[in-house]
Amino acid sequence: MARDLVKDPGKLRLLKERPRDDEAIEEMTAAAFGPDRVHKTVYRLREDLPPLKDLCFVCLDSKNRLVASIRNWPILINEKWPAVMLGPLSISPELRGLGYGKALMWHSMAQSRMQGHSRIILVGDPEYYNQFGFRRDLCLNLQLPGWVEERRFLALELVAGSMIGVHGMIGKAKVRKKRR
């Protein structure tokens, strides 16, 4: 079996993303999604806006190499419903298919709820994200500010019923200016 040949990476450490992880995350994300990724509609919601730092996580292997990352961003639906936009999620190629993606997803979703969020939106493969409860029907009344492959536009209720009546255009969350 192919999986028997995979080298066991040993224990991985899961921690909050640190500023110094940025370069390695960009490299891994570029390798996973290609150079065109920055032209995708979701990137328009991330421009000039930092991710939710308490909802960005990395995994390090025993040699402290970054092998997985997940990021989440604040968004606002129709200027009134706050939500989390999940992504990108990437796992180092040699460690794919071993359950680390799932582990990071469940961790990130649990943390989102613990931090008071009630809904998550993402654009990704439904074949992968359906297993976590993401559904196409929950965002039939939502729009993104650009083209998106409809079937990949998905939502999850962290609180039952939190997508009921939610409709309209997804925009960037308003960034609170720091008081001087």
Ligand SMILES: CC(C)(COP(=O)(O)OP(=O)(O)OC[C@H]1O[C@@H](n2cnc3c(N)ncnc32)[C@H](O)[C@@H]1OP(=O)(O)O)[C@@H](O)C(=O)NCCC(=O)NCCS
């Ligand atoms: C997609 C990705 C994040 C998944 O992480 P992973 O650690 O490899 O996956 P996991 O081991 O947690 O999950 C494996 C399960 O998901 C399935 N799976 C993995 N990638 C999938 C995909 N793109 N589509 C459908 N199913 C997928 C596997 O078949 C496996 O199913 P099983 O549990 O029934 O055996 C990772 O492979 C990655 O970074 N890929 C590059 C980016 C990418 O292709 N993204 C596409 C999603 S937007």
